[in-house]
Amino acid sequence: MSDLLAIVRNLNRLAAVQRTGLLDTPAEEPFDRFTRLATRMFKTPVALVSIVDCDRQFFKSAIGVPEPWQTKRETPLSHSFCKHAVALQEPLVIADARKDPQYRDNPAVRDLKIIAYAGVPLMVSGHALGAFCVIDNEPHSWSYDEVRMLKDLGECVIHEIELRTRLREADKRVKELETSPIEFRPQH
Numbered sequence: 703m704s705d706l707l708a709i710v711r712n713l714n715r716l717a718a719v720q721r722t723g724l725l726d727t728p729a730e731e732p733f734d735r736f737t738r739l740a741t742r743m744f745k746t747p748v749a750l751v752s753i754v755d756c757d758r759q760f761f762k763s764a765i766g767v768p769e770p771w772q773t774k775r776e777t778p779l780s781h782s783f784c785k786h787a788v789a790l791q792e793p794l795v796i797a798d799a800r801k802d803p804q805y806r807d808n809p810a811v812r813d814l815k816i817i818a819y820a821g822v823p824l825m826v827s828g829h830a831l832g833a834f835c836v837i838d839n840e841p842h843s844w845s846y847d848e849v850r851m852l853k854d855l856g857e858c859v860i861h862e863i864e865l866r867t868r869l870r871e872a873d874k875r876v877k878e879l880e881t882s883p884i885e886f887r888p889q890h
Contacts, residue, residue: 705789706785706786706789707779709788709789710754710756710779710785710788710789711756712829714829715788715829715830715831716755716756718826718827718829718831719753719754719755719829719831719832721827721867722753722826722831722863722866722867723866723867723870724753724760724762724831724863724866725753725755725760726760727762729762729763729764729775730762730763732862733751733762733763733859733862734763734765736749736751736763736834736855736858736859736862737749737750737751737763737764737765738765739855740765740834740836740852740855741765741766741836743851743855744820744836744838744848744851744852746766746818746836746837746838746842747766747837747838747839748764748765748766748767748814748816748836748837748838748839749763749764749765749766749834749835749836749837750763750764750765750767750784750833750834750835750837751763751764751824751832751834751859752782752784752832752833752834752835753824753831753832754779754782754784754785754788754830754831754832754833757778757779758776758777758778758779758782759776759777759779759781759782759784759785759832760775760776760832761775761776762832766837767814768814768815771813771814777810777814780808780809781808781809781810781813781814782810783796783799783805783808783810783816783819783821783833783835783837784821784832784833784835786805787821787822787823787830787833787835788823788830788831788832788833789830790823791823791825791830792822792823793820793821793822793823793849793852793853794819794820794821794822794833795819795820795844795849796818796819796820797818797841797842797843797844798817798818798841799811799816799817799818799819800817805819814837815839816837816839817838817839817840817841817842818837818838818840818841818842818844819835819836819837819838820835820836820842820844820848820849820852821833821834821835821836821852822834822835822849822852822853822856823856824856824859824860824863825860826860826863826864826867831863833856834852834855834856834859835852836852
């Protein structure tokens with residue numbers, strides 16, 4: 703197994719992904735708002751909130767992805783640029799994937815028409831869960847300011863994920879308390 707896949711398939715990272723409860727959930731307006739905003743800010747046709755699982759990347763939000771990927775809301779890891787941002791745990795910026803020896807053979811260049819990519823890892827509890835990214839179908843030299851803005855938007859996405867995770871865990875605790883028998887003991 704490659705070092706990249708070993709990082710992506712790290713059991714602690716995958717447990718953190720599962721803890722969020724985001725995999726295979728419907729699209730939701732708060733996440734879609736961030737991706738819509740990103741496409742306007744960066745003037746790109748595509749923006750994603752991707753969650754990288756052990757064998758696929760799931761799109762919690764996807765704006766501008768071609769079919770059949772838009773409907774499926776996922777791609778296999780073979781098509782994932784976001785897995786590299788996860789492994790690096792830092793921003794990944796590619797001006798022209800067709801000319802980059804590390805990325806030019808990625809099937810997403812052909813199947814999803816990915817030419818330029820800028821993505822920031824979504825770091826929660828020390829683990830990169832996925833990436834917030836923008837994608838262009840033509841070369842794009844990403845500026846320092848663009849990467850900074852993408853990081854800021856990514857922090858907003860992280861905050862949304864953390865809030866939802868905490869809320870989901872609190873709801874679970876409340877339900878457990880509601881269904882558990884309560885034993886009353888008189889105090890002396």
